[in-house]
Amino acid sequence: MKIAIVDDIKGEAERLSGLVAHYLSTHGLFCDQTDLFASGEAFLEHFESTRYDIIFLDIYMSGMTGMETARRIREQDTNCSLLFVTTSPDFAIDSYDVNATYYLLKPVNEAQVTRALDRCNMDRIERDRYVMVPSQGKNVRLFLHNIAYTEYVSRRIMVYMKDGGTLEVNLSQKEFQQLLLPFDWFCDCMKGVLVNFEDVHKLQSDHFDMKCGATIAISRLKYSDVRERYLDYTFKTLREGQAL
Template sequence: MRIAIVDDLSTDSEALRKFLCRWASEQGIPLVPSPVILESGEALLAHFAPNAFDIIFLDIYMAGITGMEVARKIREQDTHCQLIFTTTTGEFAVDSYEVGAAYYLVKPFSYENLTQALSRCSAELLEQSQCVIIPGAAEQPPLLLHQITYTEYQSRNVEVHLLGGKTRLISMRQADFAALLLAYPYFCDCMRGVLVNLEQVESLTASHFLLSDGTSVPVSRLKYKEVREKYLSFAYARMRGGFTNGTL
């Protein structure tokens, strides 16, 4: 998740950064890169581009352009970025609705206040950042679950196929790796050594899944009934809008 903190008080920025790192660790959400800290609205706008950040924390009272003015300029370019105001007074709480702010935090705020603010951000945004940390591979980046199309076990390694045709090789037992992914209902064990992300499935035939990128993933004849039931259940729940936050 890409986060920017805009505040001209370094002590406040650092306190917020620590809260965010704690929250991200507890939620299993990577902050990639680390939160960007800027001391003015001008500094943010100088290099701002649509989709550059998922969430921006804006102090309202700053030297130069105010946080509210910054928010208005952001909304001229980006309507999806989540805005959370941080300030010492509730004076501008009503104005925050004008720019579609997700939350309004009055300083000093607690960690619990921050978690409430983050929960107001779209569930889809948080869900898309969901990941797993591979045991024994702390130096490697977390594995973003929704980037996975399917995985296959071969030569004592798991080859993870990702969106865009990229792959990642993970040295891990298939049983241990499968246990990590099958905790999420959108992953399906369709054949020995093969897992598929049902989000990427276009259709199911009698012998394979056809993915949205054209890839064919085999389905075990012995597992077919179970796999079909899981796929239909997933497809029905998603059609009804009942698939959020990793649960059916």
């Protein structure tokens, strides 16, 4: 995920950047880039379509206003989330013209940032969700939506990725399950094995056919519960369009 903050007051831009970083860290979300710009002109010189997922824009800036900047952004990119930051709600109606996601009033606080980011396109944000896990003597980010399935083997977790890669995690199955099972797209289909429903191609009578090519057995004792959870997940995905 990439984020931009456009504000001509450096201290306010840095404070907002800190609040955004706090939100991301507490929600287990990864951002590989947060850029600060002192004007709309400076931002547009750097901007190109799809470069940023979320853009915070101060409306009252010297030179080009945030609203003018937003209109120029929308000429190239209709998908990024635009979040306006200002001292006055006077432009609230105009913000609908550029499909703004949220409107924050200064001084911005943590609660406002939380509400604003909660309103963003969550499919774009969700793809960067991760947990920290120990692997080969160091802690690494394990991006949850990259996982196909996991298996507990010889006192370690083998994580099999959708792209065919693998990661060895030095945790017990109980410790690992506590990290993944709070997310409803993961399921313990048999002892020592977790499946990501996103990678399931088809549910069979006693196993999952996975998109990655694997066949994952389902415990006979757990089958009814696993089937119900999988059907609930697929129904929710179709209803809400949450598949990534």
